[in-house]
Amino acid sequence: MALFGFIGAGNMGFALLKACYSTFGKNELVYFDASAQKCQETESQLGIPAEDSNISVAKKCKYLVLAVKPQFMPEVLDEIKDVITNQIIISIAAGISIDSIREKLGFPAKIVRAMPNTPALIFKGITGISYSSGSFSDEEKEIIGRFFSSFGRYEVFDEKLMNAVTCASGSSPAYVYMFIEALADSVVDLGIPRDKAYILAAQTVLGAAAMVLETGEHPGALKDKVCSPGGTTIAAVKALEEHGFRNAIMKATEACFNRAEKLTLKK
Numbered sequence: 001m002a003l004f005g006f007i008g009a010g011n012m013g014f015a016l017l018k019a020c021y022s023t024f025g026k027n028e029l030v031y032f033d034a035s036a037q038k039c040q041e042t043e044s045q046l047g048i049p050a051e052d053s054n055i056s057v058a059k060k061c062k063y064l065v066l067a068v069k070p071q072f073m074p075e076v077l078d079e080i081k082d083v084i085t086n087q088i089i090i091s092i093a094a095g096i097s098i099d100s101i102r103e104k105l106g107f108p109a110k111i112v113r114a115m116p117n118t119p120a121l122i123f124k125g126i127t128g129i130s131y132s133s134g135s136f137s138d139e140e141k142e143i144i145g146r147f148f149s150s151f152g153r154y155e156v157f158d159e160k161l162m163n164a165v166t167c168a169s170g171s172s173p174a175y176v177y178m179f180i181e182a183l184a185d186s187v188v189d190l191g192i193p194r195d196k197a198y199i200l201a202a203q204t205v206l207g208a209a210a211m212v213l214e215t216g217e218h219p220g221a222l223k224d225k226v227c228s229p230g231g232t233t234i235a236a237v238k239a240l241e242e243h244g245f246r247n248a249i250m251k252a253t254e255a256c257f258n259r260a261e262k263l264t265l266k267k
């Protein structure tokens with residue numbers, strides 16, 4: 001019997017498997033992916049052979065991580081529902097509510113709904129989590145906490161905020177990469193070599209993010225300290241405002257949230 005079982009070893013499933021491997025060890029992990037290639041890749045990287053089915057994974061673990069796309073959740077839940085007894089389900093699927101999972105399973109299993117992000121692959125993720133009703137023991141909460149800490153930080157939210165969390169944790173790395181790409185392209189245009197452009201842009205994002213987290217100062221105050229009167233930065237800030245920079249981010253969040261709301265499992 002292993003502590004953790006994974007159904008799905010794609011982008012996120014593999015990242016979480018890898019972190020779990022480092023924290024809990026290979027004897028505490030079982031997994032299966034419908035793609036034989038994913039199973040082979042995971043075995044070659046972690047040295048753990050895949051199980052032969054989702055059922056086998058579900059039967060052999062206490063904490064069952066569902067890491068398939070939201071569209072595949074109904075078929076996976078149908079497949080495993082007869083072997084779920086006291087396992088705790090950890091779902092990372094965008095938009096899929098705790099109630100809709102319980103409805104598919106046919107009973108009120110203990111569920112943790114979570115929204116991690118891809119920096120989990122290098123143990124620098126941020127995950128929003130939400131506990132279902134049902135009493136989680138202190139030991140279960142401790143193991144769940146260690147699991148989510150194994151690939152970065154985590155924060156607990158009321159489930160009604162999980163689609164909003166998705167906009168700021170799960171999806172937002174994509175826009176940060178777009179920002180880095182655009183900033184790098186713009187300085188390549190000014191003659192900076194491309195490799196150095198990515199270093200300048202990415203290290204700036206890393207450093208600015210660390211300033212927010214480590215100083216506790218308001219992001220606006222930190223921005224003001226960069227903007228010398230009549231200087232270069234305020235000229236750039238003015239151009240960003242003229243082009244709707246902040247509004248573009250807010251519109252992105254609105255679109256992300258609306259999509260998450262639409263993904264909820266149909267009965």
Ligand SMILES: NC(=O)C1=CN([C@@H]2O[C@H](COP(=O)(O)OP(=O)(O)OC[C@H]3O[C@@H](n4cnc5c(N)ncnc54)[C@H](O)[C@@H]3O)[C@@H](O)[C@H]2O)C=CC1
Nearest residue numbers: 008010011012033034035067068069070072093094116170
């Ligand atoms: N990619 C991301 O940045 C994030 C993704 N998520 C969530 O994680 C989940 C997985 O997303 P990704 O890893 O990006 O997708 P992915 O497509 O990379 O991985 C999903 C894996 O599930 C496997 N799979 C499909 N049907 C299956 C079945 N019936 N049984 C077993 N395995 C099956 C696929 O072969 C694939 O390897 C999604 O629900 C997504 O909403 C959450 C946070 C961030």
Ligand SMILES: O=C(O)[C@@H]1CCC=N1
Nearest residue numbers: 093094166169170171
């Ligand atoms: O784009 C998606 O639907 C998934 C969920 C959050 C990040 N990737």
